[in-house]
Amino acid sequence: MTAATVAAPDIAIEVTGLSKSFNGREVVHDLSMQVKRGTIYGFLGPNGSGKTTTIRMLCGLLTPDSGTGTCLGFDIRRDADKIKRRVGYMTQRFSLYQDLSVRENLEFVARLYGVRDPRKAARDMIARLGLNGRDEQLAGELSGGWKQRLALGACTLPNPQLLLLDEPTAGVDPKARRDFWNEIHALAAQGLTVLVSTHYMDEAERCHEIAYIAYGHLLAHGTVEQVIAASSLATWTVTGADLNELAADLADKPGVDMVAPFGTSLHVSGRDHAALEATVSSYRDRPGQHWQHGAPSLEDVFIDLMTRARDNFQ
Amino acid sequence: MSAVEGPDREVEERPFGFWRRSYAMLVKEFIQLRRDRVSFAMIVMIPVMQLLLFGYAINTTPRHLPTAVLLQEDSDLGRSILKALENTSYFQFTHEVHTVAEFDSLLLSGKVLFGVEIPRGFERAVRRGDRPALLVAADATDPVAAGSALGALGTLMQTALQHDLFVGDPPSLPFEIRAHARYNPAASSRLNIVPGLVGTILTMTMLIFTALSVTREIERGTMENLLSMPITPVEVMLGKIVPYVLVGFIQATLIIGIGVLLFGVPVQGSLLLLALLSTLFITTNLSIGYTFSTIVQNQLQAMQLSMMFFLPSILLSGFMFPFAGMPVWAQYIGEGLPLTHYIRIVRAIMLKGAVLENLRYDAIALVALMLLAMTIAVSRFRRTLD
Numbered sequence: 001m002t003a004a005t006v007a008a009p010d011i012a013i014e015v016t017g018l019s020k021s022f023n024g025r026e027v028v029h030d031l032s033m034q035v036k037r038g039t040i041y042g043f044l045g046p047n048g049s050g051k052t053t054t055i056r057m058l059c060g061l062l063t064p065d066s067g068t069g070t071c072l073g074f075d076i077r078r079d080a081d082k083i084k085r086r087v088g089y090m091t092q093r094f095s096l097y098q099d100l101s102v103r104e105n106l107e108f109v110a111r112l113y114g115v116r117d118p119r120k121a122a123r124d125m126i127a128r129l130g131l132n133g134r135d136e137q138l139a140g141e142l143s144g145g146w147k148q149r150l151a152l153g154a155c156t157l158p159n160p161q162l163l164l165l166d167e168p169t170a171g172v173d174p175k176a177r178r179d180f181w182n183e184i185h186a187l188a189a190q191g192l193t194v195l196v197s198t199h200y201m202d203e204a205e206r207c208h209e210i211a212y213i214a215y216g217h218l219l220a221h222g223t224v225e226q227v228i229a230a231s232s233l234a235t236w237t238v239t240g241a242d243l244n245e246l247a248a249d250l251a252d253k254p255g256v257d258m259v260a261p262f263g264t265s266l267h268v269s270g271r272d273h274a275a276l277e278a279t280v281s282s283y284r285d286r287p288g289q290h291w292q293h294g295a296p297s298l299e300d301v302f303i304d305l306m307t308r309a310r311d312n313f314q
Numbered sequence: 315m316s317a318v319e320g321p322d323r324e325v326e327e328r329p330f331g332f333w334r335r336s337y338a339m340l341v342k343e344f345i346q347l348r349r350d351r352v353s354f355a356m357i358v359m360i361p362v363m364q365l366l367l368f369g370y371a372i373n374t375t376p377r378h379l380p381t382a383v384l385l386q387e388d389s390d391l392g393r394s395i396l397k398a399l400e401n402t403s404y405f406q407f408t409h410e411v412h413t414v415a416e417f418d419s420l421l422l423s424g425k426v427l428f429g430v431e432i433p434r435g436f437e438r439a440v441r442r443g444d445r446p447a448l449l450v451a452a453d454a455t456d457p458v459a460a461g462s463a464l465g466a467l468g469t470l471m472q473t474a475l476q477h478d479l480f481v482g483d484p485p486s487l488p489f490e491i492r493a494h495a496r497y498n499p500a501a502s503s504r505l506n507i508v509p510g511l512v513g514t515i516l517t518m519t520m521l522i523f524t525a526l527s528v529t530r531e532i533e534r535g536t537m538e539n540l541l542s543m544p545i546t547p548v549e550v551m552l553g554k555i556v557p558y559v560l561v562g563f564i565q566a567t568l569i570i571g572i573g574v575l576l577f578g579v580p581v582q583g584s585l586l587l588l589a590l591l592s593t594l595f596i597t598t599n600l601s602i603g604y605t606f607s608t609i610v611q612n613q614l615q616a617m618q619l620s621m622m623f624f625l626p627s628i629l630l631s632g633f634m635f636p637f638a639g640m641p642v643w644a645q646y647i648g649e650g651l652p653l654t655h656y657i658r659i660v661r662a663i664m665l666k667g668a669v670l671e672n673l674r675y676d677a678i679a680l681v682a683l684m685l686l687a688m689t690i691a692v693s694r695f696r697r698t699l700d
């Protein structure tokens with residue numbers, strides 16, 4: 001275990017061996033990770049894998065059962081107050097006041113953080129969010145996409161150094177999602193560190209680094225390329241007719257770890273390259289189907305990680 | 315995000331952070347209260363309704379109460395007295411009896427609330443100037459009904475009989491009215507009720523307002539956001555209590571105002587002192603309600619706990635039953651309830667014109683209870699979601 005309290009200045013988050021149990025069930029297990037300052041760090045994993053729990057431990061909302069770590073150089077156990085002052089946390093569920101207007105919510109946040117001239121800060125943020133004309137609308141009456149924008153605005157308003165965004169784009173339309181990500185990149189360019197959890201593969205690919213967590217275990221981390229390479233997965237893409245029968249047929253063949261339909265094609269993946277090759281060769285020359293060897297997609301890798309994790313930890 | 319100067323910039327610590335954050339919380343609570351029309355209506359409706367109910371429906375001057383007459387002689391004077399009694403419209407003669415036993419049994423069974431006895435030789439005694447006694451017996455199990463009728467008896471008779479009998483200057487009744495409140499000699503009057511009501515209504519509304527405050531944040535999911543920001547338990551508490559002090563103050567003014575204007579309750583002592591100590595009492599109740607909300611899991615439990623506190627407050631504070639008449643153990647519990655002290659304070663200021671000197675003990679007790687509640691609340695407030 002490293003002396004986490006003396007984190008290097010270019011490290012925003014450094015945690016070692018974090019664990020957390022609820023009612024005797026361990027939901028985060030021995031989790032270690034490092035996030036460099038100024039990067040966008042994607043946090044992926046299936047439902048209930050412990051993403052929210054980890055993020056809450058990072059900002060002092062939950063106390064880890066064991067493990068140590070620093071956030072912006074402050075101890076996550078002892079210096080929660082200092083961390084809170086410098087971190088913007090956007091919760092998974094909308095948690096601003098539904099019965100306060102957009103402006104009132106922002107002014108509340110600005111006052112709490114001691115921002116100079118809260119009214120002006122709120123006004124500026126409303127303009128920046130493109131919410132002009134909606135300042136007096138109650139937050140609870142905003143559409144899903146606007147709620148997310150408002151929540152992002154509220155947590156960036158006090159000029160944090162680190163943003164923890166928990167599924168900020170869940171249920172948001174593609175255009176709004178793209179705008180949201182442009183915003184996040186703009187913030188990172190200004191020097192902010194962003195840790196963002198998501199279920200979307202395209203969003204994962206827009207991150208500088210990603211981590212994959214399942215059943216509370218951190219299974220992979222690094223850049224997208226590193227994660228794909230580390231999976232040592234070989235993937236074949238099949239197009240053509242009768243793919244459903246083929247999928248059923250292939251599922252229990254040697255070397256095949258995963259068969260997943262992707263739109264009009266089928267992804268056949270396996271870690272044992274030779275065995276997969278042998279199986280595929282007997283199918284490859286069938287008429288009406290076209291086989292192509294390719295790199296696995298991030299999704300292939302994640303589904304494979306998750307399947308293996310289920311076998312190991314369940 | 316307008317001016318991010320880079321990852322190394324330090325967070326500026328501005329002065330008065332404590333007050334600023336409490337103020338932020340306070341503004342937020344005010345806005346929420348203003349938006350919550352039902353709660354807002356309750357602030358005005360509860361005191362007005364309660365007071366009118368108690369004041370008119372329950373405490374109203376009773377009329378046409380069933381009354382028995384025990385006539386021991388048949389005289390002109392006796393008849394005009396009865397006529398005068400009936401004219402007051404308090405009494406309505408429903409039974410005429412001739413023996414004391416009948417008279418008693420009617421009262422005992424509750425068939426009548428009053429009994430009037432005109433003794434044998436009454437008229438002659440009056441003429442002789444002996445000032446004989448006219449017995450008016452009342453069933454005082456309902457002190458309110460009996461009390462007001464008995465209280466008004468003397469004056470009413472005097473006015474009613476003015477033309478029949480005129481003796482002396484200033485005119486006085488040539489006989490003595492011997493009013494006998496049976497079963498409950500210490501009949502309390504309406505004057506006692508209004509001051510007590512101020513405290514009771516404030517206890518109920520203040521408790522509930524703050525008892526819901528923390529659980530509401532948890533149930534609506536806003537607590538997670540609030541806890542992720544740099545605010546301390548004391549700041550949250552202040553922000554959540556202070557707006558309601560104002561609300562409580564408005565309620566107290568409303569109740570006392572109605573009491574004075576509609577029911578003619580006097581304010582003998584200093585209004586300023588009454589306002590100050592009322593504010594203290596309001597804050598104490600708000601602190602207790604807030605403490606409840608840091609203990610319970612949801613809003614239903616918060617309501618139940620408030621009720622659990624409210625009932626003994628009504629029963630053991632001296633509002634319903636005279637404090638001195640309670641068993642010692644109940645008095646000990648009573649001393650631990652803010653309402654007990656406040657009822658003493660209000661009654662003393664409004665009816666007896668007491669000054670702070672006289673009320674020092676009760677005021678200190680209220681401060682102590684408030685600090686105790688606040689300490690528990692701050693230490694119970696959970697700063698994490700664990």
Ligand SMILES: Nc1ncnc2c1ncn2[C@@H]1O[C@H](COP(=O)(O)OP(=O)(O)OP(=O)(O)O)[C@@H](O)[C@H]1O
Binds near residue numbers: 045046048050054699
């Ligand atoms: N306060 C709590 N008490 C008990 N169990 C909890 C609590 N918070 C989370 N859990 C459990 O811990 C597990 C991990 O939850 P968590 O919210 O961290 O997952 P997640 O990765 O964020 O999932 P999702 O993608 O659905 O948001 C879940 O099984 C959840 O039921």
Ligand SMILES: [Mg+2]
Binds near residue numbers: 051053092166
């Ligand atoms: Mg989650």
